[in-house]
Amino acid sequence: MPHAGPWLGYVALASAIVAAAILLHFLLKRPKLDLRAKLMLLLGLGVFPTITAATSTVAGMEATTHREFCGSCHTMDDHFENATNPDAQSLAARHSRNPFFGEESCYVCHADYGMFGYALTKMGGMKHVYYYYLGGYRQMSKEEARRDVHIAKPYDNRNCRQCHTTTAHVWRSIPDHQAAAAQLASNKMSCASPGCHGYAHPFSKGPDGLGAATSASGHPAAEHAP
């Protein structure tokens, strides 16, 4: 989805204000319902609200791609904190510092791609909202969430390959990549696994494995340090 920028929100608010002014004028001043008033009402009830609806929809959809939006549920607090920590060294944190990912690092990595990728991603997001508000996630403590909330389906290596094409000479020249090429292509091995590039959100992987070595703040966790 192209970046519309904040101006779209301003357009939505401005058209809503103009429409509301027209409607309030009609309601409070009670002018005669002649042709002029009807045309003004057409603007206030039809044209400007349509502009508001269209722009607020696009702005709202874009807002759902922001990291703050993903982090607005408390179950994502650790992920958000880790991704925004300038000292953190997790895969997610390092990618979040990349200007290409910017403020939308959650979306860029977790979005489905392809023709229906955007719609599928948003449908998946609706499931998250359902689980949060009606599926009991809202009542979970952070510790419970860290233990019980997991990614819905195995992370697809194709998402990594949106940027890391795996066709460049440098990538192919690494022996481990050559050896695992077939498994990576078939998604049987994850790029973000302990033996390779490490978990993207290591703090969420419990006391065993490489994830245990890093806390949400990005620093080695004392309780799991060797």
Next chain:
Amino acid sequence: MSLSERVRGVAIKRLRKYSVVNLVRLACWVALVGLAVMAASILDPSPLTVIFAMSVGEAIGIVAFLCYLLSILMDIVRGTDHAADAPGPAKQFREPEPTRDVTGSP
């Protein structure tokens, strides 16, 4: 009189019974609610407000616009026997106005 004519007659009577002005005012209030919901999603883009604006907010806006279109339809059906700014029934359904004596006789 055929059934379709009777249905049409009943529909026209009902349309005339309700004031165009009142319906437009209702449309305005409903639209204000819809606009507030949509504006809230811009000011506070949290999951619930965004979803609420994209579903309920836009549905409210559509209802308001439909009310406006209905009022236009009613206005057209009423025709010239009903002043545009006069709430209440059309002329043919009103109480007859008292006749004035224009002859000047005592």
